Amino acid sequence: METPLLTIRGLTRPGLEPVFLDLSDGEMITLSGPSGSGKTLFLRAIADLDPNNGDVQLDGLDRNAMPAPDWRRMVTYVPAEAGWWADRVDAHFTDWDIAAPLAMRLLLPAACGGWPVSRLSTGERQRLALARAFVQMPHVLLLDEPTSGLDPAATAAVEGVLREKVSDGIAVLLVTHDRAQARRLGGRHFRIEKGCVTEAAR
């Protein structure tokens, strides 16, 4: 049996019951649950963004064996509403030339790299935050409602890019409110209720 890409053993924090979960490369897992059930807490704990307990390994390598920034470049959490620290859009990207074609596939104009961040709509910000994470080529993406502010066309574009990245070998753990989206994306589906994660039918 092949070793999974990401192994989560007894991951816990206030508001989250211990989670045991394996994620293989090229696997897409969707996660849903009511508001306040701990979806965001769970994703943030995997990325080690809040104090938490438990073992999380990538390719058999424990996250505590490396500096946290190295871990987060490989296991990247993308919040539903991301922050922007510079004035121009392209200043947030390690390499805008790589990001520009991706932005176009996400139905954004290629020229938006030169825009001020203040000009972006919520939906544009959400897609650019996704592109910003993709450019760093993470092994695992933890996406917190990545299409919550998008219209159907933009949602389809995001899902198309996600499918392609997954077939390239990236593992995705995606939180969604939309059951239809979970069905479209396929893969295993988990429910989280009162901080308790369980596998469920889609």
Add this chain to the structure above:
Amino acid sequence: MKDFITLDYGDVAMAAALVLINAGLSIWLQLGLERRLLIAAVRMVVQLSLIGLVLQWLFALVSPLWTATAAVLMVLFAGREAMARQERRFSGWWGFGLGTTSMLMASFLVTIFALTGQVRPDPWYDPRYAIPLLGMILGNTMTGVALGLDSLTTGAWRERVTIDSRLALGHGRSEAMRSVTHGTMRTAMIPMVNSMSAAGIVSLPGMMTGQILAGVDPVDAVKYQLVISFLIAGGTACGVLAAVFGGAWRLTDARHRLRLDRLAPPRG
């Protein structure tokens, strides 16, 4: 050098009459300020009179131990004052300790530098020079440190989403905090820079004015004031640097997480 005009208590009483006129105005115009005004005036009289006696006693002793004790007490009071000026302060010991330690380090370092390098009294710890120098340096350092810590903690709170996004992308803690720490350093240094550029045109610095009143030649008083202003600049920079970087360190942890839970809830 006793060519200054000594004031007696009658002179003080005459000047104090102005406060009574203020109080009368407040009653006449129903401003409701008279009570606070009088209490503040009485407090000032008591505090300054006591300090006068303490300084007289301290200057007569010229004891390194008592001078150091007075200096540490001054820093502790400054630390309390700096803490009171913050809206979101660190919880626990850090709330008092961070600002106080920064001020202690900066003001002691700069005062000792001044005593051994430029002013050079004999002995070097002569309280007649050590205490006023420390007082001036500490007062300005406190303004910078209090401003810096307040701006750091409120800035980190306001920009928490941005800082968190940077951390999530794998930026290190100091990189993620940079926009806040840099803005904070500027905020905390600006009063010191402004007071230097306005000195002599808009305002006559208090120490220089005091020396002139005491009969010192204005050119000599200016030299003294220049040294003091540079010392203040050095002390403020030192204290602000320590407080802001110490604070940014405390607001994040070894696993590069933003730890706003280490701040006490804001006062309502």
